[in-house]
Amino acid sequence: MFVNNLDPVAFEFLSFQIRWYSLAYIFGFLIGWFYIKNFLIKDLREKTLVDDFITYLILGVIIGGRLGYVIFYNFFYYLSHPFEIFFIWQGGMSFHGGLLGVCLATYIFTQKHNLSFFRYTDLVSLAAPIGIFLGRVANFINSELYGRETDFIFSVNFNKVDNLFRHPSQLYESFFEGIVLFIFLNLLWKKFSEIPGVISSLFLIFYSLFRFIIEFTREPDAHLGILINIFTYGQMLSIVFFISGVILFKLVKK
Secondary structure (H helix, E strand, C coil), X not given: CEEECXXXXXXXXXXXXXXXXXXHHHHHHHHHHHXXXXXXXXXXXXXXXXXXXXXXXXXXXXXXXXXXXXXXXXXXXXXXXXHHHHCHHHCCCCHHHHHHHHHHHHHHHHHHHCCCHHHHHHHHHHHHHHHHHHHHHHHHHCCCCCECECCCCCCEEECCCCCCEECCHHHXXXXXXHHHHHHHHXXXXXXXXXXXXXXXXXXXXXXXXXXXXXXHHECCCCCCCCECCCECHHHHHHHHHHXXXXXXXXXXXX
16 A cells, blocks of 8 residues: 655746646657657658647647536536636646547648548557556646545555545556557557558547546546446546447448
8 A cells, every 4th residue: 555645746946836747748749749750650751740740739639638628527617717717727637628639630730731630540549648648647646536445455545635545546547548558559550550540449449448447446526426326427428439439440441
């Protein structure tokens, strides 16, 4: 059992703070960009295009993630406090919203350059687990999105939250949605690289599957609770994205 009293601030200069969560986003984009450009792409023109593409992705993740949280998780609160939508530093980002934002940004980019939409969503899917891994580790450091109470041998006391020992659900997600998903998709890349969309569909399917299972160990959002007496809101969204992945897989395989 472990006591989490980690400082969410990585370093501080005068009154300026750099937090681990911010660094997770920065390094997630930088490492993902480097990985796509140097390991997944061989064409020199396409390498140049990726330098432009990363800007679209950053905007898609941030805007989509924020609006996704506002719409999916706290719509009526932000309806009454609309200016707080812009207070990103207060927290509140949705993975599923960020995913939709990335899809829209990728569509705009590929339309602009007359490129294959699924070719680029595949590239993003191959690198996305890097950012997911870093983001979930940052969630753990921040003592947020923590798990339910348990006496499991790997339980953690988030002493900024309470005195209970809980599942480190953030670390479960970082392992399965980050490390396992990265290895799995990249091993399949050579086999399916000539069929755009397969990797994207597998990303949707297996991310949603991992997220759905791990959510059973995660503490539900206090203002949402359990839906239908069984599922969390994150699980309901995962079901929708899982079905979308299955449909996409069947379509692109044809």
